[in-house]
Amino acid sequence: MAAHSEVEIVIETPRNSRNKYEVDEQGVVRFDRRLPGAFAFPADYGFIPGAVGTDGEPLDALVLMVEPTYPGVRVRARVVGVIWVRTGHGREAKLVCVPMGDPAYREVQDLGQLPDHLVREITHFFDIYRDLDPGKDVSFAGSDGVDVAIETLQRARG
Numbered sequence: 001m002a003a004h005s006e007v008e009i010v011i012e013t014p015r016n017s018r019n020k021y022e023v024d025e026q027g028v029v030r031f032d033r034r035l036p037g038a039f040a041f042p043a044d045y046g047f048i049p050g051a052v053g054t055d056g057e058p059l060d061a062l063v064l065m066v067e068p069t070y071p072g073v074r075v076r077a078r079v080v081g082v083i084w085v086r087t088g089h090g091r092e093a094k095l096v097c098v099p100m101g102d103p104a105y106r107e108v109q110d111l112g113q114l115p116d117h118l119v120r121e122i123t124h125f126f127d128i129y130r131d132l133d134p135g136k137d138v139s140f141a142g143s144d145g146v147d148v149a150i151e152t153l154q155r156a157r158g
Helices: 116-128 146-156
Strands: 006-013 019-023 029-034 044-052 058-063 074-087 090-099 139-144
Touching (some): 006 058
Antiparallel strands (some): 006 019, 006 074, 074 139
16 A cells, blocks of 8 residues: 555554544643444544644544553554544544554455445444434435545545
């Protein structure tokens, strides 16, 4: 895969966490909230520095780590697809990435190469993770492969 599909992601929330963290511009990790409900993040979750999503915030990204990392870690990863969610701001992108240098994901180049069940877990998470937050309406709005994901990343970088 071409180098333009490689990104650096700042992890805010590790996989299997119910605590949502945010990392500010100075690299300070802050507790944001606990997810209400009996579920947790399905992948390490963070953002791509220098890329801005349609909500005006840094572009969100998930990294499919075999072992979760921790808030503030930077992970070099390869973009393989994009999950779309619908929010009060409109349609937002969540890039799906695999870590560089992890043999478990060496052959994965596109979202369609991931196990179907894993993709369904991720989309289910985004369909329900705000259900118990009053006034927050978020739902899964589709997914696309690597080509659309890279176009989305390029637009977010301006």
